[in-house]
Amino acid sequence: EPEVTQTPSHQVTQMGQEVILRCVPISNHLYFYWYRQILGQKVEFLVSFYNNEISEKSEIFDDQFSVERPDGSNFTLKIRSTKLEDSAMYFCASSERGLAGGYNEQFFGPGTRLTVL
Amino acid sequence: DAKTTQPNSMESNEEEPVHLPCNHSTISGTDYIHWYRQLPSQGPEYVIHGLTSNVNNRMASLAIAEDRKSSTLILHRATLRDAAVYYCILMGDSNYQLIWGAGTKLIIKP
Numbered sequence: 683e684p685e686v687t688q689t690p691s692h693q694v695t696q697m698g699q700e701v702i703l704r705c706v707p708i709s710n711h712l713y714f715y716w717y718r719q720i721l722g723q724k725v726e727f728l729v730s731f732y733n734n735e736i737s738e739k740s741e742i743f744d745d746q747f748s749v750e751r752p753d754g755s756n757f758t759l760k761i762r763s764t765k766l767e768d769s770a771m772y773f774c775a776s777s778e779r780g781l782a783g784g785y786n787e788q789f790f791g792p793g794t795r796l797t798v799l
Numbered sequence: 800d801a802k803t804t805q806p807n808s809m810e811s812n813e814e815e816p817v818h819l820p821c822n823h824s825t826i827s828g829t830d831y832i833h834w835y836r837q838l839p840s841q842g843p844e845y846v847i848h849g850l851t852s853n854v855n856n857r858m859a860s861l862a863i864a865e866d867r868k869s870s871t872l873i874l875h876r877a878t879l880r881d882a883a884v885y886y887c888i889l890m891g892d893s894n895y896q897l898i899w900g901a902g903t904k905l906i907i908k909p
Contacts, residue, residue: 686842715896717843725843725886727896738896773842788897790842 684708686791688774694797695764703759703794705774714757715775715788716749718742725773731757764798771795803887808904811877819872819903821887826867831890833897834861834872836883843886846872882907 687706695701707714716728729739731749748760757776761768772795775788804822811817823832834846847854847861849870854861860873874881884902 717897724901725837725897725899727898730896740896775842787845787848788843790844793842 684789686774686776686789688772688791688794690794691792692795692797694799697766697798698763701761701764701796703761703772703774703796705757705759705776705791706755707757707774707776708778708789709755711776711778711789713737713777713779713786714749714751715777716759717773717775717790718770719773719793720767720770728759728772761796764796766798769796769798803889803900805885805887805900805903807901808906810906810908812908813879814876817874817877817881817905819874819885819887819905820869821871822869823887823889824868826889827891829891832861832863832867832870833888833890834859835886835888835897837886837902838880838883846885848890877905877907879907879909881905 686708689704693701714731717725718728719725726742727740729743729749730737734751746762750758771793773793774791777786777788779786831848831850833848835843836846837843847856847859849861849863851863853863862871882905884904886899886902888897
């Protein structure tokens with residue numbers, strides 16, 4: 683069964699450093715998403731991406747964050763200058779179609795645990 | 800965004816049916832009801848979704864009240880592997896993001 687993969691599984695970085703989290707969505711999917719989950723808290727939407735553009739983003743997704751689909755398979759989340767509060771589990775998801783209303787399910791990867799020291 | 804209300808936790812015995820309730824009294828006519836779950840230390844996983852009619856799939860059933868102000872996720876025969884946090888999420892026809900609440904932590908007793 684096709685699945686979303688994410689690398690690395692755990693990333694440790696120093697405050698102020700740049701990190702890139704990588705995701706390989708399911709191959710025929712067209713819509714991509716990043717969510718995060720701070721330890722013990724609820725899942726939070728960050729951004730959705732379609733046709734090489736951001737389609738929606740949350741207030742969390744400020745200028746420190748960016749997303750890119752550098753080739754036909756990878757989808758990346760970059761945090762330019764990490765802060766302590768960026769420590770969280772970051773989940774990538776993909777869907778065949780845009781999740782407007784119904785007719786769609788988002789497939790999630792296993793997550794990347796980001797620890798900012 | 801329309802909000803949902805779920806119990807914080809529920810317990811059930813293994814191999815028995817489980818009914819997980821969700822209240823969404825402010826649901827609009829175009830909102831779909833989605834259910835996801837998150838097993839310990841894993842990413843969320845789609846379970847089921849519906850609009851007005853009850854829905855069945857290989858994982859679960861979704862029973863939607865006639866006025867659509869509430870719904871119930873039914874696991875017909877819970878196993879230990881079903882222990883997870885279950886999220887009920889409303890999705891409007893102009894949104895592309897999932898808005899998560901706290902969910903219901905389902906505990907399965909052997």
